[in-house]
Amino acid sequence: MDADTALPSPAAKATTNEPLPPRRPFSLAARAALATGLVLAAFLGVVGLTLSRTNADNALKDQQERLENFVTAYLSGMEVVNRTGKVFLPDTPPDQAFSRPGSGLYAVVIGDNNLRLESPSAIGRDFGFLRQLQPGESEFGPVDTRMGRLYYYAYGVSWDLSDRKSIPLTVMVAQTEDVIEGQNAETRRSLVFWLSSLGVMLILLQLLLLRWSLTPLRKVATEMSRVERGHAEHLDNQYPLELTGLTERINAFIDSEREQRTRYRNTLADLAHSLKTPLAVIRSRLELAGENTPFRGDVLDQVRRMDELVAYQLARAATSGRQTFATTAVPFAEHAEDLVQSLEKVYAAKNVLCEFDIDEGAVFYGEQGDLLELMGNLLENAFKWARHRVLLVVRFEPQAGRQRPDLWLSVEDDGPGIDEDKVEKVLQRGVRGDERVQGHGIGLSIVQDIVRAYKGELTVDRSPEFGGARFAVRLPSG
The missing domain is CATH 1.10.287 (Helix Hairpins)
Known part of the structure; x- marks a missing residue:
């Protein structure tokens, strides 16, 4: 076969295992959105924790004030018999929960001589933590009991009798943590909902602002x-x-x-x-x-x-080589028609039929002269060696993340093909595989130079359809 028949170009890709390409960095929009999202999440988290803690402190103060009011109400409603010093709780408690057993709101009064009075809700409950306080002394805080955690307020008083005697009493009102914890949980749920909604709205707003800000870059x-x-x-x-x-x-x-x-x-x-x-x-x-x-x-x-x-x-x-800024996109179809018509006249005696399989809109990003040299030499070589049929295939292969698709071009014929042991020999410029065939042995050497200039790959194998030679060229998009 003619030395115009070239073999795998030195620009071909290596078949050895290659390291994976480095991971693409985040885009500017992704970086800004990620940074803003993290800062916003941290800010809203701190705001949420601060508001939750403030609400818990306020709820604790409200609980203390409520229990103090209950103690004051009990003191104002209690009766003490001057003659006997007997103490009676108010007939009407400040809250009906004191009258319901197990309601979670309890009142207890203790004094000297094992004096102990309890509201109906406190009957049978253990208040072992309660101690008698000095007059004017008070205690408030949570305490863990067998009934669970209680919030209590106790106040010590001295009840004066008419005979100038006094009775020391300690009035305690306690409530289970259910009420205050329920209020705190409800507040936390509200905070999570509203802060999350605010965060989503701010992120959407930030994305819109980013999109608007980066519009000039996208235009570039x-x-x-x-x-x-x-x-x-x-x-x-x-x-x-x-x-x-x-x-x-x-x-x-x-x-x-x-x-x-x-x-x-x-x-x-x-x-x-x-x-x-x-x-x-x-x-x-x-x-x-x-x-x-x-x-x-x-x-x-x-x-x-x-x-x-x-x-x-x-x-x-x-040869111009691959161009980053193409002056024009050269269409394949019309130039292929012109080349084939010229070759059919030159090789009219062989009656060669050339078929096309070209993707619609397939174009070459480079100089028109390079395309004509590339395609013309491949087709002329195929016409020289074909018996009766030649096939030209042009495909676009889109590549992720690239503006241009890769180009795949192949020319097949039904000639004798190329023996593997002649690959290196016919690759040399100026050497013809058959001296009886006209040619200077430089046609496909030019093809190889063009492919190399465009950072492409030239391979030669057997045509799966015709059984002759197939010359395949892959030109990368960038």
Whole structure:
């Protein structure tokens, strides 16, 4: 097979195990949202704890005040018989809960000589923690009992009798923790609900503000994508002050890249004309010279080789390579039609049928000349070796997180294919697999250079449909 038949490009991907790519950093929006969410959660948590603790302290003060009022009510309603010193609790308690056994609200009065009076709710209950207090002395606090935790308030008094005697009494009112804990739990539930609702609202508001604040950056990314795809030439100039310097420098870089590429191509074109004209003159002089001219054949062969080398090296140097800022998106279908029509005329005697399988809207992000060189050399090689059929396949393969999809192009034929043991040999530039077939052995070497310039991969294997050779090119999106 012709040395135009190239094998796996040196730009091919390695088959060894490669380390996983580094994890992509969080976006600016994600960073801001995460930081704001953490700060907001910490702030609302501190506010919630502070409010809950304040409410608990207030509830404890309210409980103490309520129990003090009950003690005052009992003292004001008690009766003491002056003659006997007998003490009676009020007939009507300050709260009906004192009259219901096990209600959780208890009243106890103790004094000298084992004096002990209890409200109906306290009968049979254990108040072993209660002690007699000095007149004017008081106690308040929680205490753990077999009935559970109680909040109690006790106050010591001295009840004066008419005979100038006095009776020391200690009045205690206690209540189970259910009431105060129920109030605290209800307050905590309310705090959690309202603070959570406030947090969600603030996060949504923050996301809206972030989205609005980052709109210029998203606009830059969108316009960069348009420039990469060749749908626009520059970024817009209407940006906030903080981004103006960045966008102006990007536009300057785009212009500089395009101007440099244009100057490079023009210089190469001038060089091509400068070299080809002297070579053409030398060749024509040698061909007109007589057969007996010394060294005519050798010099003519060397001139012909120089001409081929100049053509190859200029084609290789003119390859633009992968462009970040494509000036235009080159469509495949129409150029493939033109190339195949030309090749069908050249190889009309072989009656080759070329079929297309091209994705709708498939385009090449690069120079049109590179596409024509790439596709033209692959198709010409297939036409040379095909018996009757050639297939051109072009596919787009979208890649996550990239604006452009990868491009996959293959050319298959029903010819003899390539033996594995000839892979390294035919890869060399200027070597033909079959000297009987016309060619200089540089066509697919140019293809390899183009693929390498675009950071792509060129592989050769057997056509699964035709059994001949299949040349597959993958060009990455970025």
